[in-house]
Amino acid sequence: MDFDRVLAKCGNNHRYQYFLLSLYSLLIAMSPLHHFSQNIINFVPEHYCYHEQLVNQSFAQLKALYSQFEKPSCTRLDSIDAAGNVTLSEKRCDRWFYNYDNGFRSMSTELNWVCESNYKTPVGHSFNFLGCVLGTLIFGWLGDRIGRIWPLIGANLCAFVGDLAAVFTTNITSFSITRFIAGLAMDADTYLMYILVHEFVSQNLRVTGLNLIRSTSYAFGVIIACITAISVGHWKLYLICSSMPLLLIISFNWLIQESAQWLITRNDIEGAIRRLKTIAKFNKRVVKEKYFDAFRSYCQTSSTKHTAEDQNKFTDIFKTPHLRITIIRLLLVFRSVQLVGVSPYISFALSALPLPVAGLVQMKLQKQFGRKATSTSAMLLTGLMVAASGITLSLSKEPSVYLLVSLMMLSRFGMSVCFIATLLYTSELAPTCVRSRVMGTGFIFGSTVSILSPYIMHLGTYNPAVSSIILCLFFFSSAYTCLHLPETHNRKLPNTLAEGEQFGKHERMFDFLRRAKPVEDEDEDDDEKSPSAETRKQLMPDQTISS
Secondary structure (H helix, E strand, O other), X not given: OOHHHHHHHHOOOOHHHHHHHHHHHHHHXXXXXXXXXXXXXXXXXXXXXXXXXXXXXXXXXXXHHHOOOOOOOOOOEEEEOOOOOEEEOOOOOOOEEEEOHHHOEOHHHHOOOOHHHOOHHHHHHHHHHHHHHHHHHHHHHHHHHOOOHHHHHHHHHHHHHHHHHHOOOOOHHHHHHHHHHHHOOOOHHHHHHHHHHHOOOOHHHHHHHHHHHHHHHHHHHHHHHXXXXXXXXXXXXXXXXXXXXXXXXXXXXXXXXXXXXXXXXXXXXXXXXXXXXXXXXXXXXXXXXXXXXXXXXXXXXXXXXOOHHHHOOHHHHHHOHHHHHXXXXXXXXXXXXXXXXXXXOOHHHHHHOHHHHHHHHHXXXXXXXXHHHHHHHHHHHHHHHHHHHHHHHHHOOOXXXXXXXXXXXXXXXXXXXXXXXXXXXXXXXXXXXXXXXXXXXXXXHHHHHHHHHHHHHHHOOOOHHHHHHHHHHHHHHHHHHHHOOOOOOOOOOOOOHHHHHHOOOOOOOOHHHOOOOOOOOOOOOOHHHOOOHHHHHHHOOOOOOOO
């Protein structure tokens, strides 16, 4: 009676699981308000140096006047005669005309962080990225050390404090501090909840519910973030609107149960059983005590009986040859799916449109063909789409707006499928005792590699095909790396480092083409329907753990 079987008896596709998914959907829908705040509050619209004689001029007239200068946005005029002739001033601009996009007044326009002061925004971005790296490491470590719930709450509180404190920002120092605090939550605010849900639902529900909800809720949240920015019209009001809902996450401490699967890795078997009994009660399932006794006995005699300290040394991964190379390959796969970012400001809404369709397609593919086939094929096809887009743009001298939008959305669709598929694949391959840290490291690795993105995009100014072909090669290499990872579909997933070391150890590159039989949920009063030892061995081949 292992964890998967006792969870099936308590309910792994019932009321509690749908309640968890609803809370996860809420969290994902709120996250874009925070994730895109950096871009939205620092958006710089079209602007020109202020002159009292140009107050009544339209922006079309201002553009025509200033376009004759080398730096039209930062050129200050001294005087303008009746004939329209101008003389330049040697002084720097200290005031500007701003063509507010949809009336939104950003922080950069209010504090005049343009021209000579435009360096302040990238400084804030740098501190935000630094906070993201540090926060993902810290909360990833805490997620495996003290549980999933409190680090999740802590990460979202950092987002709340960072965004709300930024309202009072008046200089680069305070702005950098608040962006650093907000950055601590940039990835940890959602992926810890993803792990928690992952550890309480059936394999089928992970595909049909977890990832589909992520894509649709995130798309909805992106659109809400854009509508909110336009509706409130001011960066301070936007930050208040983005930060206040995050206080709801505190209630998760009383609404949801700590991961029972994680508690087992900490040798807190009784704590895990208490959570399972609570879930069974929530699901209105009557589970006989003999099943919990069998589960207790299994935990005490199985390979999970290690000291908590041994189970939580992340560095021990690198002492396990097979698991070590598996984790490294996972990080390499994250390299491509994080490389290309989202378009800024209003185009966020357009980039969100393919997400629900991507989630639906990914769900169907993973359910039908498994994790490995889906991730590999998605990376190959996305690489081809990105390359085709670049080549098409290089051949089109003046591409239409419709062509550009279509290519952007098509590439965004492919990358969304890659990301969603890789997220589930990673969470299943990583052993429970280090799952939070492995996924956190994956996000960090992907974000760090994304630093290359501006340089790769810059190559597109010479020829759009060059940057696209480079990205295509990234996707192709990741697809090849993915082929060396073991399949997780319909397999018993590893909980400990020892199980992770044996998982798929002797699996060959194309063994995933031989599909495993699906694991069926068991009824609590029907022992005859339980898979036999021989069947369970087939579902997790070559995974005998030595004591």
